[in-house]
Amino acid sequence: MELYKIHPQHYVAVDCVILGYQDEEIKLLLYPRSFEPYKGNWSLLGGFVQDNESADEAAARILKQTTGLEQIFLEQVASFSEPNRDPEARVISLAYYALIRIDLHDEEKVKENGAYWIPIRKLPNLIFDHQEMLGKALVKLQQRAGYSLCGSELLPEMFTLIQLRKLYEAIFQHEFDPGNFRKKILSLGVLEKLSEKDVSESRKGAFYYKVKANIGDMDVNRIAKF
């Protein structure tokens, strides 16, 4: 301990890139910062790492405080540690990204925080280096979507293959051939066809699917290559 004492200590924060999917768009949870500096400017949801918790736990805590959700996919993005990134004080921030189902989140909690779901393609300016955090989180999302089906995290329990394709098109900003996408996904063998159909989009109706139980983090096969 004596040896450690000659070194400085720092505030350590976590900032969460909370992503959801709605209306064929990827959306990000943001709120207008409630205190100086940059009060009123758009910010990711964040907080400080306390003494009794890991950064992972701090991120989960913030996610629960702001969306009411627990047991959510949550992963480190990167650390941000430029000495002057926060003009008020030295704060080292650990960025996380979370994938949540917008249909499940607690709207009350979001309102309390004055937070909003904002499509990532129509983003306002963000404070500090939050834009960069988002950028790296989106890269991670693409990587993850490339070898694992993100359907279960961002879509409702049941979804059609068309909905899944639209999600992937939103993630990769790229159109996929409907037939090929369908074959590729089904060939993975991780989806279970249900008897029910979604008839809201067409007369014929599209069958719902759900992710098979006991599919861990899946196989090594890539879903999309970019």
Added chain:
Amino acid sequence: MELYKIHPQHYVAVDCVILGYQDEEIKLLLYPRSFEPYKGNWSLLGGFVQDNESADEAAARILKQTTGLEQIFLEQVASFSEPNRDPEARVISLAYYALIRIDLHDEEKVKENGAYWIPIRKLPNLIFDHQEMLGKALVKLQQRAGYSLCGSELLPEMFTLIQLRKLYEAIFQHEFDPGNFRKKILSLGVLEKLSEKDVSESRKGAFYYKVKANIGDMDVNRIAKF
């Protein structure tokens, strides 16, 4: 600032997974920890983030202190923040990995630190969560090697395609077909054939290659898929 003051501050360290390649093996720079706790146990090379530097800068500083090398490939691996990961005090550690050419490093400096190059397949136990840091660094190395030629970082200026293949075999722990590997690499168009040959391994001799100048971080083509 007032608002920040209610939050705790923490020691923030960086730990470097310094990787090199020698004798057809990936090696890791380790030293026996020189102070308590766990004095004498094997440890990554690390240090504390100071007030005037980012974590990236701290990692570069440590790399220079221990190997004499600058301008080296250095990238974040992950953060480690379990409250009790260091029994002496709460230390949040940011792990980095570096790829260096063992033939260029400063042996004097390494000796000063009592450090050694240890093949990663014959590793002793490491302190704290350093084993996990190495594990994640090796995954990152494979990912990087998958879409970029790590040759320039881990091999000497000039190298034969056989040497490059052996390097990749060490990284992926997997044998590659000599002919196919050769074709794949050459098809990328990033290597320049030299007139000189390495005659130490065979009568015929193998041509040296070097990475073409002004090749940035290369193309998107994957070199190996795993």
Added chain:
DNA sequence: TCAAAAGTGTTCTCCATACACCCATGG
């Protein structure tokens, strides 16, 4: 019966793999 979306099938091309074969050289 027709429009519109859902879903299937077919072809072509590219690329990774496996492996046979040729080349250069010193002893």
Added chain:
DNA sequence: CCATGGGTGTATGGAGAACACTTTTGA
């Protein structure tokens, strides 16, 4: 002239891209 690696060529299979085609249904 032959053993030894270095280096090239070829056949095959599987996966992705493009796109034509069939199915289902309500109006």
